[in-house]
Amino acid sequence: MKKNKVAIHIPAIDNKSETKKGFLRASEVLSLEKLLRESPAIDFMGNIDFHKVRVENNKFVSEGVDLAETDLFFWFAPNMQKSIPLLSALNNHTRVIKNPVSFATTADKFLAHSLLKSKGLPVAEFALISCDDIDMMKSLLAEWKTLILKPRLGSFGRGIIKIDKLETLRDIAGMLRMEHQQKNIFIEKFYENDPEEWTSTTLINGKIIYGYRKKLEKFADWKVYDPKAIGGGSFWVDPQPVKALAEKAAATLDTSIVGFDFIKTQEGYKIVDENNFPGFYPECFEKAEKEESRLIADLIISSLSV
Structure with a gap:
């Protein structure tokens, strides 16, 4: 059986720190690396620092690994906005997940809203x-x-x-x-709404994993306000009321890890935000009886057969 060369770029945070949006805890990164090393379908090339990539004649080399020679490169790091053109170039040589084209569309509220609305989804x-x-x-x-x-x-x-x-x-x-x-x-x-009826969602590989809601102390009047961009302050909520809408939205944006913020209005639920880096909250994964590392490993392995 031919093994597929896979490399990843996932910065980890300390387990004692509050989980930030878009980062996995160090223990989950180690668990993911172990799952990839043990997979019979994968030749795991390592957790490579993409910020150190040097490009010469279509060789994308970092830490001794030419990422252009891999079969799949997976990245999950919020500080990569300026690297999207480079990831797009790499995507011409290997499969890149998160897909940089889908990432750019999801990051732009106008482009994301426009695409979702064209497919009949209830955006604001x-x-x-x-x-x-x-x-x-x-x-x-x-x-x-x-x-x-x-x-x-x-x-x-x-x-x-x-x-x-x-x-x-x-x-x-x-x-x-x-x-x-x-x-x-x-x-x-602007729609009148109750913050206690907001539902945010985290989806991986097209499936909703859980819903969550920000605690009221995270709100400044009518909106969530997080000037330090640290995330947190959330608790699990049942995603069932928005499950079908969220999964259709994820499929429309064609993105592997994504989240949506829903408000409940007199007209029904409305999508008011699309998130490339949805909340990755340990207590919510536990409540949903899911493991971050296993979900991402399954995403990578299933992507190899597409």
């Missing part, structure tokens, strides 16, 4: 408008009454502003254009 109503389009601003405020201004590539609630006055929206858009050379702004309709 949204618009992408010019910073100079005052008429469109007036029209949206007249229709929606209250809206939310979001950074397209934002996370952890940072930079999200609730607006109900034209003057505020106009002035913020003008500042973004002048100070940051930003041409467009991304806007969502």
Whole structure:
């Protein structure tokens, strides 16, 4: 039986630290490495630091391993945004998971919302408008009454502003254009909702693993706000009410590890955020009777046969 060469890039955190979004605990990384070494289908090349990759004539070498010669390279690290072009180039030579194209789409709230809506999924109503389009601003405020201004590539609630006055929206858009050379702004309709009915989800390999909800101390008024981007402060909730929607959304984005934030409105559940790095919370995995390392090992092994 031919073995497939597999390398991974997964930074670990200390078991004593609060689990951060997108990182596995050190014990789970070691367990994953053991599962991959013991798999009869895999020739495990190691947990390679992708930040040390040097590229020469399509050889992507780090720590003595040419990643272009592997059959699959798996990465799971939130600090890789600037490495997406390099991962995309590597994807021309081997299979890269997380897929960098899907990652880029999911990271961009406009692209993700647009794709999900095209497949009939209930995303919050949204618009992408010019910073100079005052008429469109007036029209949206007249229709929606209250809206939310979001950074397209934002996370952890940072930079999200609730607006109900034209003057505020106009002035913020003008500042973004002048100070940051930003041409467009991304806007969502604001829906009245109860934070105690929010459901966030974690999906691996297309299947929902669990739902979770942020504790109220993580909220700043109407939104989750985590300025230090440390995650945590969550507890398990039953994902069944949003299971079908979340799994269809994951399939639509064609991404192997993803999460969605749902709010419950008078119109039903709405997707208000897509997360490339959903919460990986030990207590939630335990409640769901799942192991992170086994789920990721199964994802890697199943991807080899596709």
